[in-house]
Amino acid sequence: MSIAADPDDLESAVRGALLTTRATAACPFHPDVTIRVGDDAAETHAFYRARNLVKSDGRGWNHELLMEEIARQLADAADRVCPRCLDESCA
Numbered sequence: 001m002s003i004a005a006d007p008d009d010l011e012s013a014v015r016g017a018l019l020t021t022r023a024t025a026a027c028p029f030h031p032d033v034t035i036r037v038g039d040d041a042a043e044t045h046a047f048y049r050a051r052n053l054v055k056s057d058g059r060g061w062n063h064e065l066l067m068e069e070i071a072r073q074l075a076d077a078a079d080r081v082c083p084r085c086l087d088e089s090c091a
Contacts, residue, residue: 007053010061014069017050018043024073027082036077043074 006012018024023042027033047070054060 008055010065010069011073013053013061014046014050014066014073017046017053018070018073021046021049024077027078027085030082030084033082033084034073034077035082036074036079038080043070046070 006016015024019026021042023037023039023046025035025037027035047066050066050070051060051063
């Protein structure tokens with residue numbers, strides 16, 4: 001999972017902000033699984049970091065779009081534990 005954020009791609013910008021603030025992390029054994037750490041301060045910091053990214057046209061992101069994308073990515077992430085690791089430990 002790449003941490004490099006593309007400021008012209010909202011999904012990439014938010015993913016990069018969430019990863020670099022440690023609001024989310026990639027499972028070390030399943031890099032395609034994103035884990036929500038559960039740190040409210042890190043999630044808030046990620047919002048501000050993504051908000052401060054400037055697109056190549058000099059504009060920032062629309063507040064509502066930014067909030068929706070952050071909420072979507074946090075909702076899609078596994079809560080604190082990789083579900084694939086849990087499944088493998090039960091097998």
